[in-house]
Amino acid sequence: MEHPIWQEGVYAALKTAxxxxxxxxPDAGHAHLIDAAHADxxxxxxxxxxxxxxxxxxxxxxxxxxRSVLLMQSSGVGNCINMLSLPINCRMPxxxxxxxRGEWGEFNPWQVPMGSATQGVLERAGVHVRRAERADExxxxxxxxxxxxxxxxxxxxxxxxxxxxxAKVWVK
Amino acid sequence: MSQGTIDRRAVVxxxxxxxxxxxxxxxxxxATYDAGAAGDRPENFYLWGAMGGAVMIxxxxxxxxxxxxxxxxTGDGEMLMGMGSLATVAAQAPDNFAVAVLDNGQFGxxxxxxxxxxxxxxxxxxxxxxGWPSVSTLRTMAEVEAISPRLRRERLFTVIKISPAExxxxxxxRDGAKLTARMHQALGIVGDP
Numbered sequence: 001m002e003h004p005i006w007q008e009g010v011y012a013a014l015k016t017a018x019x020x021x022x023x024x025x026p027d028a029g030h031a032h033l034i035d036a037a038h039a040d041x042x043x044x045x046x047x048x049x050x051x052x053x054x055x056x057x058x059x060x061x062x063x064x065x066x067r068s069v070l071l072m073q074s075s076g077v078g079n080c081i082n083m084l085s086l087p088i089n090c091r092m093p094x095x096x097x098x099x100x101r102g103e104w105g106e107f108n109p110w111q112v113p114m115g116s117a118t119q120g121v122l123e124r125a126g127v128h129v130r131r132a133e134r135a136d137e138x139x140x141x142x143x144x145x146x147x148x149x150x151x152x153x154x155x156x157x158x159x160x161x162x163x164x165x166x167a168k169v170w171v172k
Numbered sequence: 173m174s175q176g177t178i179d180r181r182a183v184v185x186x187x188x189x190x191x192x193x194x195x196x197x198x199x200x201x202x203a204t205y206d207a208g209a210a211g212d213r214p215e216n217f218y219l220w221g222a223m224g225g226a227v228m229i230x231x232x233x234x235x236x237x238x239x240x241x242x243x244x245x246t247g248d249g250e251m252l253m254g255m256g257s258l259a260t261v262a263a264q265a266p267d268n269f270a271v272a273v274l275d276n277g278q279f280g281x282x283x284x285x286x287x288x289x290x291x292x293x294x295x296x297x298x299x300x301x302x303g304w305p306s307v308s309t310l311r312t313m314a315e316v317e318a319i320s321p322r323l324r325r326e327r328l329f330t331v332i333k334i335s336p337a338e339x340x341x342x343x344x345x346r347d348g349a350k351l352t353a354r355m356h357q358a359l360g361i362v363g364d365p
Binding site: 020021044046047048049050052053054055056057058059060061062063064065066067068082083085086089090091092150151 | 195197217219220221222223224225226227228229230231232233234235236237254256257259260263264347348349351352355356359361364365
């Protein structure tokens, strides 16, 4: 699948940050990162059945001395809320990359409620949220958010806006 | 489904006898109390919340520490909430990882309401269907004693049918930051991972 060049930059930023485990519930917007992780012998890619599994995976990774990242789309954020008590109580880092649905050019109304609530819900649950709108800011934002998460041991989410990702094209 | 009869404290004391450098993650509630009662140690990571997350924490730890053994001890309710993680772990196939579910067929912390395993669900069959290579359901202390060394050698999922009788509370440490720090110290992790 073709992917924008910034997605390669994001993967490189994760590598530079020392990320060794990548948990994901797939999204088309994360496809390059997922493929790159599976092709990388130094990265463990873990496909999840639901997003909160990834919060617990990240906690276990940190407990064992490894850094990780968690990929999901905005619809999965709501699944994570109680599990966020784990990194917060344990003073552990968490780096989440969230592709947004339910905003720019959305076709599917079922994506709108959670998409609209994503940032507020994360912030109320104690997660520091950054939002990338433009291709030229994404890589730097991911790198800075990784530093914030791992150096300060706090949960950080980077929201990748639907305008950035590109609205899903529905063939009628 | 018929209830178990063996004592949960005796079961966990057997599983954690002479633990060596075994890394242990316990599910919230009684499994945490049982592991603490068997002897608190820095290699025990107790959950007091994060219900449904015990197996996934164990997986992340097992991937990060491939030369160490990880044992997750949890209850039927906690395992039911994280049932999808049985599929996730099976797909990762970690060699250094095992799970023991203490199954009393009820939610003991909240008033002994019957759980799915007390009604219709067979968790060992669920794990097998997810792709775990070896699963078992145990009902006697002799079986527990026999499986204990295997839980430190093989990728196993075992359900241990325990008595629903209440046992005295034992409350191990519950400060997550301290539990994390002492695990890091035990693993020789200094500074920021």
